[in-house]
Amino acid sequence: MEKRNARQTRELVVPGDILDGTGMRPGENAYVLDGKVRASVMGVRNVFQNTVGVIPLRGGYMPTSGDTVFGVIVDIGPSNWLVDIGAPYPAPLHVSEVPWKVEFGDTSKYLTIGNVVLIKVLSVDESKKISVTMKDSGLRKIEGGRLVKISHTKVSRVIGKSGSMISMLKNMTDCRITVGQNGMIWVDGEDENADVAVEAIEMIEEQAQSGNLTDRIKEFIEKKIPQDEEDEYDDEGDE
Amino acid sequence: MSGHTDMVLVDENGLRIDGRTAEQHRPFKVEAGVLNNADGSAYVEIGKNKVLAAVYGPRECHPRHLQNPTKAIVQCKYNMQSFSVSDRKRPGPDRRSIEISKIISEALEKVVLTELYPRASIDVYIEILQANAGTRCAGLTAASVALADAGIPMRDIVPALAAGKADGHVLLDLNKEEDNYGQADVPIAIIPSTDEIVLLQMDGNMTREEFDHGIEMAVAGCHELYELQKDALKRRYSKRAEEESE
Numbered sequence A: 001m002e003k004r005n006a007r008q009t010r011e012l013v014v015p016g017d018i019l020d021g022t023g024m025r026p027g028e029n030a031y032v033l034d035g036k037v038r039a040s041v042m043g044v045r046n047v048f049q050n051t052v053g054v055i056p057l058r059g060g061y062m063p064t065s066g067d068t069v070f071g072v073i074v075d076i077g078p079s080n081w082l083v084d085i086g087a088p089y090p091a092p093l094h095v096s097e098v099p100w101k102v103e104f105g106d107t108s109k110y111l112t113i114g115n116v117v118l119i120k121v122l123s124v125d126e127s128k129k130i131s132v133t134m135k136d137s138g139l140r141k142i143e144g145g146r147l148v149k150i151s152h153t154k155v156s157r158v159i160g161k162s163g164s165m166i167s168m169l170k171n172m173t174d175c176r177i178t179v180g181q182n183g184m185i186w187v188d189g190e191d192e193n194a195d196v197a198v199e200a201i202e203m204i205e206e207q208a209q210s211g212n213l214t215d216r217i218k219e220f221i222e223k224k225i226p227q228d229e230e231d232e233y234d235d236e237g238d239e
Numbered sequence B: 001m002s003g004h005t006d007m008v009l010v011d012e013n014g015l016r017i018d019g020r021t022a023e024q025h026r027p028f029k030v031e032a033g034v035l036n037n038a039d040g041s042a043y044v045e046i047g048k049n050k051v052l053a054a055v056y057g058p059r060e061c062h063p064r065h066l067q068n069p070t071k072a073i074v075q076c077k078y079n080m081q082s083f084s085v086s087d088r089k090r091p092g093p094d095r096r097s098i099e100i101s102k103i104i105s106e107a108l109e110k111v112v113l114t115e116l117y118p119r120a121s122i123d124v125y126i127e128i129l130q131a132n133a134g135t136r137c138a139g140l141t142a143a144s145v146a147l148a149d150a151g152i153p154m155r156d157i158v159p160a161l162a163a164g165k166a167d168g169h170v171l172l173d174l175n176k177e178e179d180n181y182g183q184a185d186v187p188i189a190i191i192p193s194t195d196e197i198v199l200l201q202m203d204g205n206m207t208r209e210e211f212d213h214g215i216e217m218a219v220a221g222c223h224e225l226y227e228l229q230k231d232a233l234k235r236r237y238s239k240r241a242e243e244e245s246e
Helices: A002-006 A152-158 A161-175 A193-206 A213-224 B095-111 B137-147 B176-181 B209-243
Strands: A018-020 A030-033 A037-040 A043-048 A050-054 A068-076 A080-083 A091-094 A116-123 A131-132 A140-141 A147-148 A174-178 A184-188 B030-034 B041-045 B049-060 B071-080 B120-130 B160-166 B170-171 B184-191 B196-200
Touching: A018 A050, A030 A050, A043 A184, A068 A184, A116 B120, A147 A193, A152 A161, A152 A174, A152 A193, A161 A174, A161 A193, A161 A213, A174 A213, A193 A213, A213 B071, A213 B095, B030 B209, B041 B137, B049 B137, B071 B095, B071 B137, B095 B120, B095 B137, B095 B184, B095 B196, B137 B176, B137 B209, B160 B176, B160 B209, B170 B209, B184 B209
Parallel strands: A091 A131, B071 B120
Antiparallel strands: A018 A037, A030 A037, A043 A050, A068 A080, A068 A116, A080 A091, A116 A131, A116 A140, A147 A184, A174 A184, B030 B041, B041 B049, B049 B120, B160 B170, B160 B184, B184 B196
């Protein structure tokens, strides 16, 4: 908490606002006009070394290579599946990128429309063609549990500083939680506990702009699920 | 523009029928994020005009042949509610609303960083709830706030306002009577950071001097409107932060 007070300069900017006129370089979501760096999205001004950019408050998810995301199968072809990962473009998952040996035309035996998969973005080219894979550790077809969708701009809040928020959620609710970079979060656990976890995640999304969030979430879960021991969630690590 | 009336639009003191001076605009009201299900939304009032705008996207461009492989397209639908005018408007697209949809799309394409989303479409829906001259300006003003609210990367927010001529006087932000019985109507929209003009139309006749004076007033009015647009977007988030800190 003491660190949060140190960076109190959370200046809200809208498109066209001047971020800097003194020769800093444009970072994310910024552009240069007449030597002045201006914002291109609504968000919070962010200075990092010699660059100034904007952390967006809203906006769609744009995949980048290496992202681990959840996706829903929306269409099946003879040699691929189309996965909706919440991006403006469909992500085709080819049969060569799944951990099974799939015969041509047998795609629907493995994954059907509505199935949820945990996949990884391999690459996004300049024409925004996305390729994804399911061949990596932890990537799989999801069975059971529930999927929560939040804005991808709030994912970092759900994870928290070096995973503080997510490990607290996991330990207090005793659920398995995996966060996709696209804002889809998978929660699996006993019904009542999962309900609380989902509510807590929704609360984080709603209140992402305010400080002291970890404490308030902790309080909220304690009210819903009485914790046996005070120090229960201190020693366990997170992924 | 076409009608004739005995009404005195500008009296001997230079005051208009709604009590404004020539350089005065109608009261503005801008609100961002008024709808829950759209990606971004805004509500704008300019005088008696009431306009709602909603934005979806960027998303896959639906009629595939409209896709542009190098950039996103902005598809705008301007629609007047049948109850928006005093004689019921026949619902559905007509010549006028297709024209307005096109010019607003083109104005917005100039500010949105479309090259970031090749093949995608950004859909803007503008609903006129109540009309009183100047709905294309109010619609564009609302649409640009809604785009920013949707988190779509754009160079700037565009305000739009009309100038015109009635009873021989050059006026800012015409109301319905001045529009109907006046001599000219010039709606413009600008990019405030550079003062580039992204929309300019003229209906009626003005001399070069009158035109220049009108543009000058409209640009000044646009800058005023721009401050309200920015304020609306910022208010949306600061209000929420205040509520929570209590």
